Amino acid sequence: xxxxxxxxxxxxxxxxxxxxxxxxxxxxxxxxxxxxxxxxxxxxxxxxxxxxxxxxxxxxxxxxxxxxxxxxxxxxxxxxxxxxxxxxxxxxxxxxxxxxxxxxxxxxxxxxxxxxxxxxxxxxxxxxxxxxxxxxxxxxxxxxxxxxxxxxxxxxxxxxxxxxxxxxxxxxxxxxxxxxxxxxxxxxxxxxxxxxxxxxxxxxxxxxxxxxxxxxxxxxxxxxxxxxxxxxxxxxxxxxxxxxxxxxxxxxxxxxxxxxxxxxxxxxxxxxxxxxxxxxxxxxxxxxxxxxxxxxxxx
Amino acid sequence: xxxxxxxxxxxxxxxxxxxxxxxxxxxxxxxxxxxxxxxxxxxxxxxxxxxxxxxxxxxxxxxxxxxxxxxxxxxxxxxxxxxxxxxxxxxxxxxxxxxxxxxxxxxxxxxxxxxxxxxxxxxxxxxxxxxxxxxxxxxxxxxxxxxxxxxxxxxxxxxxxxxxxxx
Numbered sequence: 165x166x167x168x169x170x171x172x173x174x175x176x177x178x179x180x181x182x183x184x185x186x187x188x189x190x191x192x193x194x195x196x197x198x199x200x201x202x203x204x205x206x207x208x209x210x211x212x213x214x215x216x217x218x219x220x221x222x223x224x225x226x227x228x229x230x231x232x233x234x235x236x237x238x239x240x241x242x243x244x245x246x247x248x249x250x251x252x253x254x255x256x257x258x259x260x261x262x263x264x265x266x267x268x269x270x271x272x273x274x275x276x277x278x279x280x281x282x283x284x285x286x287x288x289x290x291x292x293x294x295x296x297x298x299x300x301x302x303x304x305x306x307x308x309x310x311x312x313x314x315x316x317x318x319x320x321x322x323x324x325x326x327x328x329x330x331x332x333x334x335x336x337x338x339x340x341x342x343x344x345x346x347x348x349x350x351x352x353x354x355x356x357x358x359x360x361x362x363x364x365x366x367x368x369x370x371x372x373x374x375x376x377x378x379x380x381x382x383x384x385x386x387x388x389x390x391x392x393x394x395x396x397x398x399x400x401x402x403x404x405x406x407x408x409x410x411x412x413x414x415x416x417x418x419x420x421x422x423x424x425x426x427x428x429x430x431x432x433x434x435x436x437x438x439x440x441x442x443x444x445x446x447x448x449x450x451x452x453x454x455x456x457x458x459x460x461x462x463x
Numbered sequence: 464x465x466x467x468x469x470x471x472x473x474x475x476x477x478x479x480x481x482x483x484x485x486x487x488x489x490x491x492x493x494x495x496x497x498x499x500x501x502x503x504x505x506x507x508x509x510x511x512x513x514x515x516x517x518x519x520x521x522x523x524x525x526x527x528x529x530x531x532x533x534x535x536x537x538x539x540x541x542x543x544x545x546x547x548x549x550x551x552x553x554x555x556x557x558x559x560x561x562x563x564x565x566x567x568x569x570x571x572x573x574x575x576x577x578x579x580x581x582x583x584x585x586x587x588x589x590x591x592x593x594x595x596x597x598x599x600x601x602x603x604x605x606x607x608x609x610x611x612x613x614x615x616x617x618x619x620x621x622x623x624x625x626x627x628x629x630x
Contacts, residue, residue, distance in 0.1 A: 285476065285506050286475070286476060286477060287476055287477065287480055288476070288477040288478075288480035288481055290480060290481065290484070291480050309501060309502065311501075311520060312502070312520045314502060360502075360505075360506075361505075362505040362506045362508070362509060368477055370477060393616075402606070402610070405606065405609065406602055406603070406606045409601070409602035409605045409606055409609075410598050410599060410602035411598075412602075413597070413598035413601040413602055413605075414594050414595065414598035415550065415551065417594050417597065417598065418550050418594060419548070419550050432609075435616050435619055436619040440617065452502075452520065454522075456522075456551050459550065459551045460544070460545045460546055460550070460551035460552065461545055461546055462546060462550075463546055463547060463548050463550060
């Protein structure tokens with residue numbers, strides 16, 4: 165990392181009715197050891213005074229963008245556009261990086277030019293300890309795993325600006341959930357890598373505010389179908405579709421719910437919202453998607 | 464007396480943090496071995512010195528057992544599950560039958576340790592067989608409908624919003 169001119173990092177956070185959580189996130193960012201940091205908060209029309217609280221904090225390096233309605237992950241794209249940094253730090257409004265995480269992230273981006281996204285190791289908030297950050301250590305060479313490749317965690321990820329320019333941002337039609345996987349497929353397809361390092365940590369509260377039991381599995385199910393239909397080439401698309409159909413019917417019976425069938429119908433009825441743009445077969449074959457995820461988060 | 468526990472990682476690290484806290488409080492002094500897929504191995508070292516890597520890229524399964532666990536004897540196996548009922552984790556429960564253990568538990572989202580007997584697991588498997596047959600038929604029928612309608616879908620998806628460029 166260049167010590168003379170450290171690159172600007174833009175933390176982009178979307179907030180929605182979690183005033184106290186995002187207050188802590190912002191205060192924790194201020195304690196980040198890496199100082200060349202701007203913060204962009206896009207507020208999705210919170211009704212709990214989040215915007216007023218952020219303004220009252222008066223942080224000099226913070227830009228607040230206020231949406232007129234809740235637009236879901238489109239708000240992240242607004243934040244990416246406003247970001248001036250060479251690197252973007254994606255956070256949730258209830259997550260924050262360890263005090264040394266951005267330093268270490270920049271070090272890894274410098275060392276490994278092929279990496280487009282660094283997925284932070286997301287730990288539970290209960291494991292956070294308010295101790296001074298240890299010095300950055302020069303870790304041994306990272307072992308890249310090419311057998312299978314993966315997505316990243318939207319509660320903590322570092323992104324090169326170039327990645328957003330070449331692969332695009334989040335799919336706005338998804339509204340919520342599984343948007344990272346859609347973006348990850350395009351990132352790998354564009355020739356970048358997504359890697360994770362155990363020492364680059366962020367803490368996530370998984371706040372129970374705004375987390376209803378049905379919303380997650382519903383959007384996850386619909387959006388997995390859209391990820392498949394948008395991105396998967398030929399035979400791989402059909403194989404994945406049939407597998408997902410099987411899971412939809414199986415878990416509808418197993419959990420006595422029509423939730424998954426409603427999500428499937430939503431995916432079909434609103435299919436015009438997506439545009440098919442298949443990725444390379446070798447990326448689809450190696451990419452590890454846990455198709456059962458939506459069915460393991462409900463009941 | 465539970466002295467050696469095998470935890471099979473199949474939920475996210477946040478849940479694993481809570482599961483480990485629960486187990487250390489519930490069984491103080493017990494040694495914990497963590498079984499994880501390769502992508503989770505580096506992070507697993509933060510939890511315990513005893514990490515076993517599952518060599519398959521696929522999910523845990525009864526027919527993808529692990530030779531390296533044959534010589535080990537656990538007092539308990541714990542399967543963390545990301546919901547309340549354990550639905551969706553039958554493949555992991557079946558996988559536990561390939562490992563020698565005194566007891567089996569799932570640890571659900573509210574961190575309840577729920578015993579899993581061999582009989583429980585086998586009865587779940589029998590129910591699974593019925594659901595699998597019915598779901599297979601329904602998935603084939605729905606897949607055929609989608610296949611027939613795909614030319615229309617293809618036309619529709621050309622007009623969608625698609626990828627969002629950020630410049």
